[in-house]
Amino acid sequence: xxxxxxxxxxxxxxxxxTWRTVNTGIDKLDAAMRREARKSSKQIDHIPNGTMVDxxxxxxxxxxxxxxxxxxxxxxxxxxxxxxxxxxxxx
Numbered sequence: 001x002x003x004x005x006x007x008x009x010x011x012x013x014x015x016x017x018t019w020r021t022v023n024t025g026i027d028k029l030d031a032a033m034r035r036e037a038r039k040s041s042k043q044i045d046h047i048p049n050g051t052m053v054d055x056x057x058x059x060x061x062x063x064x065x066x067x068x069x070x071x072x073x074x075x076x077x078x079x080x081x082x083x084x085x086x087x088x089x090x091x
Contacts, residue, residue, distance in 0.1 A: 037061035
């Protein structure tokens with residue numbers, strides 16, 4: 001399966017239930033899964049680079065303080081938020 005970065009038009013058609021690979025850009029760097037859609041929110045898990053996660057919502061949330069978008073995912077029986085860029089959804 002080839003990873004593809006989506007353009008804005010394609011991204012706006014994304015709906016929940018889509019499996020995506022976490023790619024932090026650094027082999028040994030995990031993605032922080034947060035309770036809420038902001039970087040300052042409590043980390044509830046870490047997702048190893050290369051792991052498949054399920055996006056559970058078509059909602060992409062903007063954190064104006066950190067200037068970062070977040071998407072909701074399910075991993076390891078938990079639901080939380082990770083930076084959307086880690087799953088190829090860039091705004």
